[in-house]
Amino acid sequence: MAVDAGGLIGKPAVRIDGKVKVTGEAHYPSDEPVLHPAYAYLVTSPIAKGRVRGMNLDAARATPGVLDILNHQNVNGQVQPPPGPDGKATTTSMESDRVWNDGQIVAVVLAETYEAAREAAYKVVVDYAVETPSATFDSPGADAQRKVETDPKVGDAAAAFAAAPVKIDERYSTPTQHHNPMELFATTCVWDSSGAKLTVYEATQNIYGLRGSAARQLGIDPSTVLTVSHYCGGGFGSKGPANPRTAWIALAAKRLRRPVKLVATRPQGFTTTTYRAETRHHVQLGATREGRLTAILHEGWEVSSRPSSYTVSGTQCTALLYACPNVTTQINVVHVDRATAGYMRAPPVTPYMFALESAMDELAYALNMDPIELRRINDTQIDPILGLPFSSRSVMKCLDAGAARFGWRRRTPAPGSMREGDWLIGWGCAASMYPSNIGSGTVRLSLTPTGKATVQMAAHEIGTGAYTTVAVVAADRLGLQVDDITVQPGESDLPPVPRAGGSNNAASTCNVVAKACEEVRSRLAVAAVGANAGAFSGADPATLRLAGGALVGPGGRQEPLATALARVTAGTLEVHGENVPDGLPPTALADLYNGTDAILRGEQRKDVRAFAFGAQFVEVRIHRQTRExxxxxAVAAFAAGTIVNPFTARSQLMGGAIWGLGSALHEATVIDLPTARLVNTNFADYMIPVNADVGEVDVILVPEVDTRVNPMGIKGIGEIGIVGMNAAVANAVYHATGKRIRDLPIRIEKLL
Incomplete structure (x- = not known):
């Protein structure tokens, strides 16, 4: 399964789903046509802590078109709450009268039209027993607990730090942030005429997980549930975990005996789904006067809900980035009266690398050393915690490639030394890393005598070009063109693949597709060499390959695909492929089919450390008077093994870099501290970067061959693009102004 550099892999390919998306033909889950649907509208809590004492539903029920109103009094006990992002306890909704967080679902209004449901929802009167909430870290009543897990540690970091001649001892923080995909959170549920089988149309990053979760919440067999998500209009992690609305809408459809559609509003998307946790960090770096790290201490704190123990635990990455003989890390979860936090693009490393890479820049200034050279001195091919080799590690190649493209040598290091008129110019850089994950996968592959192939798998298209990547690999391995491949994904009655998260999607899907294609090639080759007549009679089947719509052997011998296929089948050849990466437990495939959270082989590997690496460079300009x-x-350089489709890969990495700029300068969910309520739950007040905020973003794909990460050498790219950019911006701001901003986001008021 070695990558053929002369094939289709690595060459730009236009998205196979591009036309249907730009013409509006693509059906997102809320677009799926169903017969005579009712419409749902959520009633959400205006308090963050307390209980529902009662409801007055008279005015709401009197609204013309209202069909039903679900609340804890009439549905309690009929649905089990979904698990949290870590598979453990989380907040509930209508399972009881308890209110855990601002904007929690307390009722669902059902009506003949969306407008009637919305009108009635605003007429629901809820009597709350209000309790005083805790909003964040320092709020009275906040409960901080050490995360119970093995934190990366080696040597005696405290002693080494105390003895270090050069020290950095600083604290950093990142705010709560929300995903805000363009596609709103939506669910449509339809039961068959017998009431025994359920179809759920919902944008998801986890098709089998959604099926399993819905079944468990409703207490039914997963085989009676079909989940459909052909396209997902952005997710970034928010559409990965189970969501309470799915089971409530399914229950509503069963009560009404008709389909029910729900499209949550933009503000409801802030409070009924997960988000990026607010974090704090204490980073201590000790180094010699020559710049060699002698101690790294990184302690993190993360906000989550009262019942949840979920944390992103980013020190699993920051402990491995640099050579250091003494490392101590610790994670703490702070329980407050908020919704449960969850995954958000590059969940652990986006906030944690901000702290580490900011501290590294501070160390470079303390040493009067170039920040890139400081990283070069502390580069390592060996994991400093366990002593394992990296499967490949090109961080310095990325830093050098980015520096050359950016023109880093023209930088004068003194803060405030680069100006143009009234504008202070700052240049900053940071390293980037993300674990290279892969999960078990399955596929159904069919090949016709006319040279057309169909790939069927419950894969996810969340905007990354995943369908095209699958088609490229199938075409490459079968010796066809991309246009000859039909990809049929997005339904739970197809063979399962892991959730689209943890940057495992390309590695998991492409490796199992390549394995199925190899099964096809092998069958054709064995039949060809075993035939009494033909071009390959008696040849070694391992020497035959599929190319140009034919079976091809050494010396240019070949025969048409139809001839080779006819020896194996009278019609279409169909194979079922399964791939379980080495090191995964024996239950890996069963877990995949059951929809339980599939284990990914990545950080936990015992043979090598598998990561993608990169480097971020950015120029900021700050007006000397207004601080605008x-x-x-910006220049972003990444080494991520085999790049299947550079066309979509470049787009993903550019999007990540832009989001990193937003993470540094714009994004923050504002929380009213006395009430623990979210303030800016809309696109007008939740700041994100737009065209005017981003100039030129130059993405460099640094060549890298990794024969140990997985058979195809693929590393994920969906998440690494954002990592480190927030630190690079903060470092550039310091270079421009001499003012170190350690608390994101960086806005004008912090620079005045």
Whole structure:
């Protein structure tokens, strides 16, 4: 399964789903046509802590078109709450009268039209027993607990730090952030005429997980549930975990005996789904005067809900980035009266690398050393915690490639030394890393005598070009063109693949597709060499390959695909492929089919450390009087093994870099501290970067061959693009102004 550099892999390919998306033909889950649907509208809590004492539903029920109103009094006990992002306890909704967080679902209004449901929802009167909430870290009543797990540790970091001649001892923080995909959170549920089988149309990053979760919540067999998500209009992690609305809408459809559609509003998307946790960090770096790290201490704190123990635990990455003989890390979860936090693009490393890479820049200034050279001195091919080799590690190649493209040598290091008129110019950089994951996968592959192939798998298209990547691999391995491949994904009655998260999607799907294609090639080759007549009679089947619509052997011998296929079948050849990466438990495939959270082989590997690496460079311009901040250009360089489709890969990495700029300068969910309520739950007040905020973003794909990460050498790219950019911006701001901002986001008021 070695990558053929002369094939289709690594060459730009236009998205196979591009036309249907730009013409509006693509059916997102809320677009799926169903017969005579009712419409749902959520009633959400205006308090963050307390209980529902009672409801007055008279005015709401009197609204013309209202069909039913679900609340804890009439549905309690009929649905089990979903698990949290870590598979453990989380907040509930209508399972009881308890209110855990602002914006929690307390009722669902059902009506003949969306407008009637919305009108009635605003007429629901709820009597709350209000309790005083805790909003964040320092709020009275906040409960901080050490995360119970093995934190990366080696040597005696405290002693080494105390003895270090050069020290950095600082604290950093990142705010709560929300995903805000363009596609709103939506669910449509339809039961068959017997009431025994359920179809759920819902945008998801976990088709089998959604099926399993819905079944468990409703207490039914997963085989009676079909989940459909052909396209997902953005997710970034928010559409990965189970969501309470799915089971409530399914229950509503059963009560009404008709389909029910729900499209949550933008503000409801802030409070009924997960988000990026607010974090704090204490980073201590000790180094010699020559710049060699002698101690790294990184302690993190993360906000979550009262019942949840979920944390992203980013020190699992920051402990491995640099050579250091003494490392101590610790994670703490702070329980407050908020919704449960969850995955958000590059969940652990986006906030944690901000702290580490900011501290590394501070160390470079303390040493009067170039930040890139400081990283070069502390580069390592060996994991400093366990002593394992990296499967490949090209962080310095990325830093050097980015520096050359950016023009880093023209930088004068003194803060405030680069100016143009009234604008202070700052250049900053940071390293980037993300674990290279792969999960078990399955596929159904069919090949016709006319040279057309169909790939069927319950894969996810969340905007990354995943369908095209699958088609490229199938075409490459079968010796066809991308246009000859039909990809049929997005339904739970197809063979399962892991959730689209943890940057495992390409590695998991492409490796199992390549394995199925190899099964096809092998069958054709064995039949060809075993035939009494033909071009390959008696040849070694291992020497035959599929190319140009034919079976091809050494010396240019070949025969048409139809001839080779006819020896195996009278019609279409169909194979079922399964791939379980080495090191996964024996239950891996069963877990995949059951929809339980599939284990990914990545950080937990015992043979090598598997990561993708990169480097971020950014220029900021800050007006000397107004402190207005501009980012005219950025360069992002990444090494991620085999790049199946550079066309979509470049787009993903560019999107990540832009989001990193937003993470540094714009994004923050504002929380009213006395009430623990979210304030800016809309696109008008929740700041994200737009065209005017981003100048030029130059993405470099640094060549890298990794024969140990997985058979195809693929590393994920969906998440690494954002990592480190927030630190690079903060470092550039310091270079421009001499003012170190350690608390994101960086806005004008912090620079005045």
């Amino acid at each position: 901040i501009r980012t005219p250009r």
